[in-house]
Amino acid sequence: MPGSDIVAPNVVLGLMRIQEKSDDEVRELVRTARDVGIDFLDHAAIYGAEYHGCEQRFAEAMQLTPSEREQLTIQTKCGIIREDPYFDHSYEEIVGSVEASLEALGTDYIDILLLHRPDALVEPDEVARAFDELHASGKVRNFGVSNHTPGQIELLKASLQQPLIANQMQLSVTYAPMIAQGLTNNMESKTESASLDNGILDYCRLHDITVQAWSPFQAKHFDGPFLGNPRYPELNATIESLAAKYEVPVEAIAVAWITRHPAHMQVVIGTTTPARVEACAAGSQIPLTRKEWYQMYRDAGYHVP
Numbered sequence: 001m002p003g004s005d006i007v008a009p010n011v012v013l014g015l016m017r018i019q020e021k022s023d024d025e026v027r028e029l030v031r032t033a034r035d036v037g038i039d040f041l042d043h044a045a046i047y048g049a050e051y052h053g054c055e056q057r058f059a060e061a062m063q064l065t066p067s068e069r070e071q072l073t074i075q076t077k078c079g080i081i082r083e084d085p086y087f088d089h090s091y092e093e094i095v096g097s098v099e100a101s102l103e104a105l106g107t108d109y110i111d112i113l114l115l116h117r118p119d120a121l122v123e124p125d126e127v128a129r130a131f132d133e134l135h136a137s138g139k140v141r142n143f144g145v146s147n148h149t150p151g152q153i154e155l156l157k158a159s160l161q162q163p164l165i166a167n168q169m170q171l172s173v174t175y176a177p178m179i180a181q182g183l184t185n186n187m188e189s190k191t192e193s194a195s196l197d198n199g200i201l202d203y204c205r206l207h208d209i210t211v212q213a214w215s216p217f218q219a220k221h222f223d224g225p226f227l228g229n230p231r232y233p234e235l236n237a238t239i240e241s242l243a244a245k246y247e248v249p250v251e252a253i254a255v256a257w258i259t260r261h262p263a264h265m266q267v268v269i270g271t272t273t274p275a276r277v278e279a280c281a282a283g284s285q286i287p288l289t290r291k292e293w294y295q296m297y298r299d300a301g302y303h304v305p
């Protein structure tokens with residue numbers, strides 16, 4: 001990944017949904033991912049029934065030896081307070097959350113720490129103090145953000161010593177405001193011309209920040225997948241015909257729509273089904289043509305003016 005020495009796959013396994021999975025299920029999920037080249041795992045303090053619940057479920061199931069741990073890239077996030085709720089990028093919360101993540105994960109370092117959602121009350125110098133300390137102690141090797149705008153990233157960068165190497169944002173073919181805005185720019189008749197993120201995709205490309213696409217199968221916000229969804233008949237027909245053409249499962253085509261984009265994004269998949277992990281990995285190198293890519297975009301309901 002630019003800005004780090006991490007060699008990362010473009011499909012990442014998100015572990016937000018493993019809380020109720022057994023040891024065997026977690027092991028099979030991660031083993032399957034490893035077998036298809038996915039050695040990059042995405043966690044967060046907030047995932048699970050309790051704080052750090054999914055991190056702990058992962059560690060208990062995997063019982064990683066130090067050398068097995070070394071072979072993985074483990075990313076986690078901090079800064080969401082579940083009760084009330086609110087966001088907290090204070091020094092105490094960042095450092096405290098990392099300490100708890102290290103304990104839950106049973107490791108002594110985190111490869112990448114992301115600030116999970118922007119905190120309106122952020123004090124960038126305080127974030128910098130936390131990052132400096134975590135970096136100097138070797139507890140966190142790299143830093144990034146999630147759901148941040150260009151302005152919020154610039155504000156942090158003015159205080160930080162370390163580069164921000166990733167920005168995790170929601171993106172699927174049916175939930176693509178970061179792409180749609182630019183294509184219908186200045187067309188007031190199209191609602192998707194409104195900027196929801198202030199041009200985050202171009203900003204990240206210009207600054208070597210890897211966009212990590214979360215919920216790549218969800219139709220909109222946590223409302224179930226678009227694959228096989230009767231709300232998207234044209235899109236599913238197109239995906240099925242492309243799956244036949246490229247001789248891959250339909251999940252691979254959904255992944256390919258994101259990996260085909262020249263921004264070198266990572267796709268953070270959240271399935272807990274090993275066969276679907278394999279199917280997703282099959283999409284990481286499919287060279288969709290421009291015509292195919294735009295067809296999927298139009299079939300998802302977006303306009304090509």
Ligand SMILES: NC(=O)c1ccc[n+]([C@@H]2O[C@H](COP(=O)([O-])OP(=O)(O)OC[C@H]3O[C@@H](n4cnc5c(N)ncnc54)[C@H](OP(=O)(O)O)[C@@H]3O)[C@@H](O)[C@H]2O)c1
Pocket residue numbers: 013014015016017042043116146147168169213214215216217218224225227251268269270271272273276
């Ligand atoms: N930064 C953020 O704010 C943020 C927010 C949300 C998520 N995330 C990260 O992104 C990851 C992915 O999020 P997500 O789980 O919402 O994404 P997703 O991959 O779009 O959705 C996965 C869910 O869809 C289900 N599904 C049903 N049919 C499917 C199919 N054909 N292919 C794939 N999945 C299918 C899966 O069920 P099965 O498990 O039964 O297969 C699973 O419940 C999370 O694990 C987390 O790491 C980040």
